[in-house]
Amino acid sequence: MKKVLFTFVILGNFLLMAENIDTKKTMQALEVSMGTIQKGLLYNHRGILKKGIESLKEEIKNIDSFIIKNDESLNFNAKHYAETEVKALTLLSSKILEDFDSGKKEDVMIAYEQILNRCVTCHKLIRKW
Numbered sequence: 001m002k003k004v005l006f007t008f009v010i011l012g013n014f015l016l017m018a019e020n021i022d023t024k025k026t027m028q029a030l031e032v033s034m035g036t037i038q039k040g041l042l043y044n045h046r047g048i049l050k051k052g053i054e055s056l057k058e059e060i061k062n063i064d065s066f067i068i069k070n071d072e073s074l075n076f077n078a079k080h081y082a083e084t085e086v087k088a089l090t091l092l093s094s095k096i097l098e099d100f101d102s103g104k105k106e107d108v109m110i111a112y113e114q115i116l117n118r119c120v121t122c123h124k125l126i127r128k129w
Ligand code: HEC
Pocket: 020, 021, 023, 024, 027, 028, 030, 031, 034, 063, 068, 081, 082, 085, 089, 115, 116, 118, 119, 120, 122, 123, 126, 127
């Protein structure tokens, strides 16, 4: 019996680790995408900007594929929150390219900042960073 339990604990730990690695990979890819977007803006290069936005949109889809561990005492639906954020971040990143194309550089910067704010807000909320 002890052996079986032990196996489950080990297996459980592996699954948790796998989840964490996936999250980290997604997050690191998001960070790289944000860097690419910023590069596109600084070089005023539509191709680089578009590349960053496309990879951000692709990676963002993975955010809602995990349930974020959160404070049990909080009456907070982390999964629902993650899904809402995915939608908002996707819309904002599309907006960057649209505003860039219509020459609204200030709006582009506002949308970029709003994305970054949402990244940090989630980290603050979920990880207490
Ligand atoms: C809905 C919540 C949520 C949103 C939105 C979010 N993150 Fe994260 N982020 C996390 C969680 C959870 C972790 C911790 C992952 C871990 O340690 O397993 C994390 C960690 C990170 C890390 C550290 C990764 C590491 O290797 O330690 C980076 C970088 C990061 N996020 C970038 C971003 C960027 C850029 C955005 C916005 C485009 C973003 N995140 C949006 C939840 C979120």
